[in-house]
Amino acid sequence: MAGNFYSVRCGDCENEQVVFGKASTEVACAVCGTTLARPTGGKAEIEHEIVETVESR
Template sequence: MSKSESNFLRVKCGDCGNQQIVFDHAASKVECIICGKSLVKSKGGKSEIVAQIIEVMD
């Protein structure tokens, strides 16, 4: 995997257990659509994933 490679990830919210798909280079904060907890924090490049990563999507 190269440094510039981007992926979609299936993550699990630590509060409510909801799973959703997020982009690992998100340009803005991503919140859980069920409870509103932050799942991804934008860092100006590769994002900080604060939820549990379940799967890297192909």
């Protein structure tokens, strides 16, 4: 199973966090708790700004 990792910037607190593109659970910001990504059964729905692709597989 291949997937990408993305650096995502939280729109509320500007924290940058690495998120797996096929996350199977809801991913929350480590600083403020805002939801960054939601699972959809395949690719995760990333709700904030993707800064860069950290690792592409």
